[in-house]
Amino acid sequence: MIKLTGIKKSFGKQEVLKGIDLTVEQGDVVAILGPSGSGKTTLLRCINYLERPNDGEVAIHQFKVDCKRASKQDIHTLRQKTAMVFQNYNLFKHKTALENVMEGLVIVQKLPKQKARELAVQALEKVGLGNKLNEYPSRLSGGQQQRVGIARALALNPEIILFDEPTSALDPELVGEVLAVIRKIAGEGITMIIVTHEMAFARDVASHVVFMDDGVVVEEGPPHQLFGTPKEERTRQFLKRSIQEWSYSI
Amino acid sequence: MGRRFEFVYILDFIPKLLGYLQITLFIVAASVVLGLVVGLIVALPRMYNIPVLKRLSVIYVSFFRGTPILIQLFLIYYGLPELLKGISIDVSKVPVLAFVIFTYALHSGAFISEAIRAAVGAVDRGQVEAAYAIGMSGFEAFTRIVLPQAVAISLPVFANVVIANLKDTSLAFTLGAMEMTGKSQTLGLTTQHFIEVYISLSLIYFVVSVILERLFQLAERRMLRYQPELASTPSRKRQLPRLLLPQFKKGGEQA
Numbered sequence A: 001m002i003k004l005t006g007i008k009k010s011f012g013k014q015e016v017l018k019g020i021d022l023t024v025e026q027g028d029v030v031a032i033l034g035p036s037g038s039g040k041t042t043l044l045r046c047i048n049y050l051e052r053p054n055d056g057e058v059a060i061h062q063f064k065v066d067c068k069r070a071s072k073q074d075i076h077t078l079r080q081k082t083a084m085v086f087q088n089y090n091l092f093k094h095k096t097a098l099e100n101v102m103e104g105l106v107i108v109q110k111l112p113k114q115k116a117r118e119l120a121v122q123a124l125e126k127v128g129l130g131n132k133l134n135e136y137p138s139r140l141s142g143g144q145q146q147r148v149g150i151a152r153a154l155a156l157n158p159e160i161i162l163f164d165e166p167t168s169a170l171d172p173e174l175v176g177e178v179l180a181v182i183r184k185i186a187g188e189g190i191t192m193i194i195v196t197h198e199m200a201f202a203r204d205v206a207s208h209v210v211f212m213d214d215g216v217v218v219e220e221g222p223p224h225q226l227f228g229t230p231k232e233e234r235t236r237q238f239l240k241r242s243i244q245e246w247s248y249s250i
Numbered sequence B: 001m002g003r004r005f006e007f008v009y010i011l012d013f014i015p016k017l018l019g020y021l022q023i024t025l026f027i028v029a030a031s032v033v034l035g036l037v038v039g040l041i042v043a044l045p046r047m048y049n050i051p052v053l054k055r056l057s058v059i060y061v062s063f064f065r066g067t068p069i070l071i072q073l074f075l076i077y078y079g080l081p082e083l084l085k086g087i088s089i090d091v092s093k094v095p096v097l098a099f100v101i102f103t104y105a106l107h108s109g110a111f112i113s114e115a116i117r118a119a120v121g122a123v124d125r126g127q128v129e130a131a132y133a134i135g136m137s138g139f140e141a142f143t144r145i146v147l148p149q150a151v152a153i154s155l156p157v158f159a160n161v162v163i164a165n166l167k168d169t170s171l172a173f174t175l176g177a178m179e180m181t182g183k184s185q186t187l188g189l190t191t192q193h194f195i196e197v198y199i200s201l202s203l204i205y206f207v208v209s210v211i212l213e214r215l216f217q218l219a220e221r222r223m224l225r226y227q228p229e230l231a232s233t234p235s236r237k238r239q240l241p242r243l244l245l246p247q248f249k250k251g252g253e254q255a
Ligand SMILES: Nc1ncnc2c1ncn2[C@@H]1O[C@H](COP(=O)(O)OP(=O)(O)OP(=O)(O)O)[C@@H](O)[C@H]1O
Pocket: A011, A016, A034, A035, A036, A037, A038, A039, A040, A041, A042, A043
């Protein structure tokens, strides 16, 4: 279980997160929706301390970190328990697909090379890239690069994977293959939080949907409730606008 | 000036000059290695935005990039001992070569620091964040992710620094250092065949430059094999004109 309590974050005078509470159960797929600038990315980055929250608590099972006095070791442990998939993939450009996935296993988890290689191949096969092990990112399509990014996260066997708009940098025709992979691993019971603008995907795949606006959680609930009978006016407005703008379906 | 042109002297001078090539190469190697250290040290305050040191490093870099190396040689060879005398350190026994290497190290350090800065900046922040996100320390992220890419990216600039340095060492003869150009002066004077000795000398510099250029190209192609342009153009034709006409440009312009 991942539990965020009272997470606050400011950049200078601007308060971007105004006290976020969020609970993610084992095996949950949580979709976070919200307008641009509402703090979705910042929230994800607070969970693995790419941004340091100003206040609040991050708990993963029994492991609790009080944001005000997180030590280097705490942060390291949090990062080992989480993995992140980035909007721009952020693959290591000088490493092949296989090396990208192995890097964390060898350097951080200190697995022997042979074992790391096995796990990395498995992860890459799972995302359908068993035939691209030795390609450099520059030779892969955006969709393939993002799938390497997912394999890199998956191989680390984290408690939770954080996805930040994993398909929004992709050409429309490549979105489907990446969503299909995420759907597949969601089906395997991996806990994840996905920030996304893909409404149809969120409705289908998420077990829980969170609507954020202006640094607060406005409304949350199971997808049929949030999409079907939203309680808050702000949620209704947002959904109305989004369904028009983002009318993909897969 | 001098005697009538005779071709055989060219052939005669080459082996005599080659005997001093090792000194020239030693100056280049020593000053480039020191220059790397200096360059890294000087680049750090600017990469990490350290207030006063940053300003000093900017001044250092613009001075050594903006003044002729010959003047730098004179300043350090004649000026530094005076300065050190002030704090009663006597350097009159230090060989000329040490001053030469010191100057060239400071000179290349200025160019190298710019190259390092540009190259580190060229590795996008996102990769570092990805490294942090999988649990790497700052040191691991720098050495495993940023540095290998930065080195590969700055290799062309570094190659230019080395080759420019090779040619600049010829100025060391003005202080009486006995490297290849210094030797050519004596050969010219004793035989009075100046043209021939300069032809031999330029041939040697040229060949060494081309060899260095070629080696760096190989290294570059190997280290940058992850980049699409290099990975997908194994054709040799495209490289040939560059090989025959080495670009002796120096510094960070192309980075
Ligand atoms: N490093 C930073 N420094 C200053 N301001 C920042 C920083 N990162 C984010 N912000 C600001 O915080 C606010 C929330 O940003 P965030 O990226 O979390 O929004 P988002 O919900 O992910 O938006 P989008 O849907 O566009 O990705 C924005 O106003 C943004 O300008």
